Amino acid sequence: MGSLRGHFPFFFVVVLVLSSNHILVDAHNDSTTRVELEADFKVIAELAGNTAIPNTDFKSLAKLSLTNAIASCNAIHSHINSLLKISNSYTGRCLTGCSTNYEDAVGLITKSLAALEARDYVEAKALISDALANATKCEDRFQELLQLNSPFILMKAKFGRLCLIGIKHINRLVRKERLITEGCSHTLDKELCKSSVEFFLENKGLSLQGLAKLAVEKTLQDCTKIHNHISVLLKTSSDECLLKKLRSCSGHYQTAIAKIRDSLPALECKRYGDARAWVGAAIDWAETCEGVIAGKSNTKSPLTPLKTDFNRQAALALSVIYKLAGN
Structure with a gap:
């Protein structure tokens, strides 16, 4: 759709704001309110056309990364349990601890998805970090007891990358939402402004x-x-x-x-x-x-x-x- 800057007539924003805000209906013909509404329109149009605000769906990308991280974590956990059946006592001690670590990591990433959905981004990132810490504990245990890397260190690296990608997308989502929130902070209907801008950004190709x-x-x-x-x-x-x-x-x-x-x-x-x-x-x-x-x-x-x-x-x-x- 390209930039929306300058493409919407004043009546467009009157409908956009007043249709969902009955408190303002009585003030529709008031000249002061009309000026304020026109200012709201300019904010929405400028934010939607602002190239500094990406139209990427970072939330979906974060969810995809974290879903794949869970699959990766489950694969590691399954591999550990297979190794436990053929391990000696020292290795078995390491593997038993690692099995618990990765089982906990799966639970933490699952909780992070729920936090992401609830827009509790700080909690989501904290849970992902805790999951990564569990994976690191497993590697540390192998180094401490056997002075060796774990037999699934490459799988752990993949899991770590997916977690970090998830955190990166959450950080980008936070920045995007902050830009929109700040831009809409002085409009009459802040929530409508934000939802409108997000809608236009997400569907620029239509x-x-x-x-x-x-x-x-x-x-x-x-x-x-x-x-x-x-x-x-x-x-x-x-x-x-x-x-x-x-x-x-x-x-x-x-x-x-x-x-x-x-x-x-x-x-x-x-x-x-x-x-x-x-x-x-x-x-x-x-x-x-x-x-x-x-x-x-x-x-x-x-x-x-x-x-x-x-x-x-x-x-x-x-x-x-x-x-x-x-x-």
């Missing part, structure tokens, strides 16, 4: 039509996720009042899902007015559910966190559709 389709498909996924969560709550909740409201919401989200699905062929046929109307209708149905749950007692909705993600994704989808329509 045409605007492709971006719109992907954004709508992700909106559909988020909407379906909420509906599935409602289904779980209907089976697990014992609050009859909440259950009644959730049954209504289940129907509302079924309608929302249908509307988003309808928008995809409309988008394909370049009926952009219909596409954005149906995505907008899905947002309205989600809002209706929130109102149903809140009721007169202003009950806190268990769906709000998921709905916030849905709103942001829907806002992004609408913004790209508006751009496609030439607005």
Whole structure:
């Protein structure tokens, strides 16, 4: 898609920000707010077009490296257990300790993947380092007791490289996220700014039509996720009042899902007015559910966190559709 700098009209950012932030809707026509929104737009466009911020998916690369590190570690552990069957007492003593070391290392790398998914990057790197330390303990044991390298030192080197590559990608991910976070720090909707920039960076190779389709498909996924969560709550909740409201919401989200699905062929046929109307209708149905749950007692909705993600994704989808329509 190339640089996004200077390619988006002001109305694009108004939709991008206001679609998911109802607090700002009343201020839409206020001149001061319009200036602030235009500034937000410039931030998003400049960040997305900033060559200093790579569009590489470092998280996926880190996960791939760590997954391969687990496979490598398991291979070493299996090899150690095979050697234990034919070893003498001294070698067996080393191998027994190494078996424990590599078993622990597998557990640590597995935990690091969970930490990475939770965006706890400090913990992820610490766990990887601990796994590497376990592998080093094994080698140290061979040197101390036998003054020899272990018979799997080359396998250990491969495991170490994979771990270090994982750490390298995590560090790059941290730098990328910091640049985006700092860039979005003065915008009105910081989370929407960050998700928008990340979306554009990750999909620079797509045409605007492709971006719109992907954004709508992700909106559909988020909407379906909420509906599935409602289904779980209907089976697990014992609050009859909440259950009644959730049954209504289940129907509302079924309608929302249908509307988003309808928008995809409309988008394909370049009926952009219909596409954005149906995505907008899905947002309205989600809002209706929130109102149903809140009721007169202003009950806190268990769906709000998921709905916030849905709103942001829907806002992004609408913004790209508006751009496609030439607005």
